[in-house]
Amino acid sequence: MAEAKKGWFDIVKSSYVWKSIFRHEYQDTYRNRVLQVSSNVFLHLHPTKIRRHALRLRFTWCMGGITFLLFLILTVTGVILMFYYRPTGEYAYHDMKYLQFDVPFGMIMRNMHRWGAHAMVIAVWLHMFRVFMTGSYKPPREFNWVIGVNLLVMTLMLSFTGYLLPWDQLSIWAVTVGTNMGRATPLVGHEGPFADFLGVNARYDARALLTAGRLVGAATLLRFYVLHCIFIPIIAAVLMIIHFWRVRKDGGISGPL
Amino acid sequence: MPANKEDGTNPEGHIWRIAPTRRDFVGFLGWGAVLTSIGIGTLAWVRLMYPRVLFEPPSQFKLGKPIEYAPRSVADKWIRAYRFWLVRFDDRFVAVSATCTHLGCTPRYLNTEDKFKCPCHGSGFRGFSSGWKVIATNFEGPAPRPLERYKLTLADDGQIQVEKAIVFRLDKDESEKPGAFLPYA
Numbered sequence: 001m002a003e004a005k006k007g008w009f010d011i012v013k014s015s016y017v018w019k020s021i022f023r024h025e026y027q028d029t030y031r032n033r034v035l036q037v038s039s040n041v042f043l044h045l046h047p048t049k050i051r052r053h054a055l056r057l058r059f060t061w062c063m064g065g066i067t068f069l070l071f072l073i074l075t076v077t078g079v080i081l082m083f084y085y086r087p088t089g090e091y092a093y094h095d096m097k098y099l100q101f102d103v104p105f106g107m108i109m110r111n112m113h114r115w116g117a118h119a120m121v122i123a124v125w126l127h128m129f130r131v132f133m134t135g136s137y138k139p140p141r142e143f144n145w146v147i148g149v150n151l152l153v154m155t156l157m158l159s160f161t162g163y164l165l166p167w168d169q170l171s172i173w174a175v176t177v178g179t180n181m182g183r184a185t186p187l188v189g190h191e192g193p194f195a196d197f198l199g200v201n202a203r204y205d206a207r208a209l210l211t212a213g214r215l216v217g218a219a220t221l222l223r224f225y226v227l228h229c230i231f232i233p234i235i236a237a238v239l240m241i242i243h244f245w246r247v248r249k250d251g252g253i254s255g256p257l
Numbered sequence: 258m259p260a261n262k263e264d265g266t267n268p269e270g271h272i273w274r275i276a277p278t279r280r281d282f283v284g285f286l287g288w289g290a291v292l293t294s295i296g297i298g299t300l301a302w303v304r305l306m307y308p309r310v311l312f313e314p315p316s317q318f319k320l321g322k323p324i325e326y327a328p329r330s331v332a333d334k335w336i337r338a339y340r341f342w343l344v345r346f347d348d349r350f351v352a353v354s355a356t357c358t359h360l361g362c363t364p365r366y367l368n369t370e371d372k373f374k375c376p377c378h379g380s381g382f383r384g385f386s387s388g389w390k391v392i393a394t395n396f397e398g399p400a401p402r403p404l405e406r407y408k409l410t411l412a413d414d415g416q417i418q419v420e421k422a423i424v425f426r427l428d429k430d431e432s433e434k435p436g437a438f439l440p441y442a
Contacts, residue, residue, distance in 0.1 A: 202422065204307055213311040214422060223306075 047248055051255060059134070059254040063127035064247075067155075068240065070120040077113040078229065085165070087225035089218030092167035117159055124155045134254075144246040147239055154236040161228035167221060175224070176216045182207035316422040322415055323350065323441045331366050331385055339421065341407055342366060342373075346389045350439040352407040352419050353393045359400040372396075373404065390432055403427040409439035 012018055013026060024035035037043045053059060084103055085095045099106035128148065131137055137145035164175045183191040183205070187198055190205040200206075202214055212219035247253055261276055262268050277285070318339055326332055332343045340363065342353045353373070355363050362377035371384035373393055380398030383391055393404035408423035417439060425437035432438070 202424075203311075209303075209306050212306070212308065213313050214316075215313060217313060219308075219312065 045244065047252065051252065054253045054255070056254070061126060061130050063123050063130055067120055067123040067127055070116050070123060071236070071240070073116045074113060074120065075233065077109050077116065080109050081113055082229065087165070087222050089167070089221060092165065092221055096166045117162060121155060121159055124152055128152060141250045144243060144250055147243045147246065151236060151239050151243060154232055154239065158228060158232050158236065161224040161232065164221060164224045165228065172216055175220070179207050179210050179216065182210055317418060317420050319412060320417040320419060323417055329385070331368070333366055336363070339419070341419070341421070343417070344385065344392060348440060348442050349389055350409055350417060350441055351389055351392065352409050354405040354407060354424070356405070357400055358395065358402045358404060359398070375400065389438060391427070394427060406432070406437055408436040410436065411439060
């Protein structure tokens with residue numbers, strides 16, 4: 001058999017730079033297939049092998065994956081929105097309107113972010129429902145259920161903090177009502193049980209921590225913005241890493257145990 | 258007291274040593290320092306989230322001299338601006354919040370029916386003739402508790418001053434606390 005002529009791609013693949021990035025041969029063997037996945041930081045997030053039933057939609061509804069996809073969409077569109085949005089009392093509402101009516105593709109970015117957020121909340125609930133109905137919270141997956149509940153809370157917190165950012169009447173009063181629930185927190189809410197025990201009052205309690213004062217104002221907007229864009233996404237991302245890792249360590253996706 | 262073995266481990270094979278070794282002690286100091294600084298940092302951060310100065314609309318207002326208010330009356334001249342009634346009884350003033358305790362609408366004072374009545378869902382609160390102790394107590398409709406009262410003081414210039422950030426609640430028996438009313442004979 002005549003030796004094949006070396007094309008430019010073969011030259012690139014045999015170069016020092018290429019080999020320093022991809023440390024396996026390209027020849028199509030089972031070993032190289034596994035290496036392609038396990039030696040790549042992005043692909044190794046996937047298991048090298050998955051069982052046939054893991055692909056069956058009726059087992060998983062793909063709700064966890066859809067939730068994660070929506071999280072990625074929301075991260076990308078959210079960062080794009082941050083290029084125009086200023087989280088201050090004077091500008092926030094106008095920047096939102098500016099994005100909608102003047103910035104090219106601003107409307108679709110804002111709407112993708114908004115509808116994606118709605119969809120993520122729905123998907124995360126359906127995911128939880130599916131996990132519950134298939135009994136996937138049972139040992140050895142019980143800790144991953146706990147992580148999942150925390151992720152649900154993070155999703156709802158992202159939803160809540162993001163709701164204030166348009167800075168219109170609807171969002172201000174929704175957050176007013178929402179944070180008012182913080183008044184009734186045991187111990188740290190000034191209208192909750194044992195409020196006198198720590199001596200909290202309307203100026204220094206759980207709600208004031210959220211709203212940065214006694215009422216929902218410009219300081220609240222900035223605080224919610226930071227929580228929404230930095231604080232909660234980082235916590236959610238860390239929890240997601242643990243969540244996905246545990247899925248594999250606890251027996252793989254949708255596997256009977 | 259039993260001692261550690263030569264290598265510092267527990268003679269009975271437990272993972273915990275009986276007496277701390279020098280390594281344990283240094284480890285304790287190290288972890289103590291780490292945890293203490295994390296703790297102090299956390300406390301400092303929580304405190305940082307409560308600014309000393311709040312840039313909010315004022316919550317204190319001067320309401321004129323006591324003599325400007327007719328005896329035995331419910332004054333609703335401050336409803337539009339500050340959203341409360343200044344009620345003058347025979348011997349005292351009380352500032353009754355005009356925020357319904359049901360869902361936050363603004364009730365009206367119905368003089369002839371002697372009650373505060375919320376137009377949204379029909380909550381009713383007792384009127385002037387029930388006396389200063391129980392005025393604005395809920396008696397009909399969905400409101401879960403009486404209207405709140407604001408702190409009243411007499412300013413240096415002889416004017417009545419209201420502090421809306423400090424509330425007194427009848428359901429917590431706070432109607433006789435200092436500031437819950439302004440004595441005036």
